[in-house]
Amino acid sequence: MWKKIPLTPLFLGLAGVLPFAFLSATKIFGFDTAFGLPTQPTSALYSLVILSFMSGCIWSFSTGKGDYLGCALSTAPTLVGFFLVASTTVNSSFGFVGAVKAFVLLFPLLLILDYRAHQLGQTPDWWMQLRTILTALVVICLLIIAVL
Numbered sequence: 001m002w003k004k005i006p007l008t009p010l011f012l013g014l015a016g017v018l019p020f021a022f023l024s025a026t027k028i029f030g031f032d033t034a035f036g037l038p039t040q041p042t043s044a045l046y047s048l049v050i051l052s053f054m055s056g057c058i059w060s061f062s063t064g065k066g067d068y069l070g071c072a073l074s075t076a077p078t079l080v081g082f083f084l085v086a087s088t089t090v091n092s093s094f095g096f097v098g099a100v101k102a103f104v105l106l107f108p109l110l111l112i113l114d115y116r117a118h119q120l121g122q123t124p125d126w127w128m129q130l131r132t133i134l135t136a137l138v139v140i141c142l143l144i145i146a147v148l
Helices: 006-029 039-064 068-088 095-119 127-147
Strands: none
Touching: 006 039, 006 127, 039 068, 039 095, 039 127, 068 095, 095 127
């Protein structure tokens, strides 16, 4: 059943997708940079920021309910994302394209943690709708960035 997503979280969530959309648009139009920033490294770094932010939301939901397993699980995406981005500086064969492709998988995995928190009653009733929409948009953008 659809729950009404409050406008403020909806607009702020969509605003968080704008850099992904902008970076994917640069790739669609054949550019490898956006305002002098290389598209794929910038996408990987922004993915890490947003993945960490969303992991922090799950951490907050979990700690508020004493769900320490949820706290532990919420740290995993950030740690994996960090090592993905860090590996691009020491392992040029993996590169930023590999990191972006890995983030394509990490965001849906994070959605599973959101679902867990939702099932445990830790999130607002509209949370999964918002997270599903935003995750789908982010994954589409990252696929464009990784493939083009």
